[in-house]
Amino acid sequence: MSALRIAEIFGPTIQGEGAVIGVPTVFVRAGGCDYRCSWCDSLHAVDSAYRHDWSRMTAAAILTRVEELSGGVPLTVSLSGGNPAIQNFAPLISLGKARGYGFAMETQGSVAQDWFSALSMLILSPKPPSSGETVDWARFEDCLARAGQVQTVMKIVVFDDVDYAWARAVARRYPDLPLYLQPGNHTPPPPDADDAEIDLDGIMSRYQWLIDKALGDRWYDPTILPQLHVLVWGNKRGV
Ligand SMILES: C[S@@+](CC[C@H](N)C(=O)[O-])C[C@H]1O[C@@H](n2cnc3c(N)ncnc32)[C@H](O)[C@@H]1O
Ligand SMILES: Nc1nc2[nH]cc(C(=O)O)c2c(=O)[nH]1
């Protein structure tokens, strides 16, 4: 069985973002990403300069670690990264499901895989202009298609007015996808930092700004949520 590049496995913690915010989970963070978002808060799982901190793990070894962390009690595992979709997580998902574990995955929607249909939830997070990346919508729609009947939601990070207008346009294009808006964290940690310092006032005022924008526009479709784990633990890694 081929090994996967894994930047970190941690938990149990709560899912801090989006549709299942507050729900207990264990994170499996894949190493490597096809994007370089200017404000990425997980550069230690993106930049190949950090690859010496990543591990090569088989699906069986990953599941063993997930079972240790979760005390053998099944829950929904969160696959994140980096972009987990550039690797093959099918063997892990099938091993885990046989043990009662479910798998949610966070990806930007740039790479589609047949095994998306084995997930319990797909969270697509297309990147707004402030990221410096450009979305390939054909690929994004391929991700939607391969998810099939799997519950799929969209999460858009908003840093400024341009991102906000972009999110509105994307929402009009995909009216059936439940939408979560997340204010950008302007103080992502340097990848090797182990302190938790955040600009709490800044985060809260940007959250208020985003709420005021949407409600002022009578845009009532999205759910607007901050990164709960950042509010609780700051920018610490592994929470
Ligand atoms: C680190 S990414 C990994 C998964 C995948 N590459 C993606 O971007 O969806 C997980 C989530 O964190 C969000 N994110 C990354 N940096 C952020 C920041 N500085 N502020 C708010 N959200 C951020 C991403 O948009 C994505 O929704
Ligand atoms: N608690 C917690 N919730 C999260 N939701 C998405 C995360 C991510 O980095 O993908 C994340 C994370 O790193 N921690």
Ligand code: SF4
């Ligand atoms: S796509 Fe996700 S992991 Fe990759 S650089 Fe952007 S936010 Fe970071």
Ligand SMILES: [Mg+2]
């Ligand atoms: Mg994160």
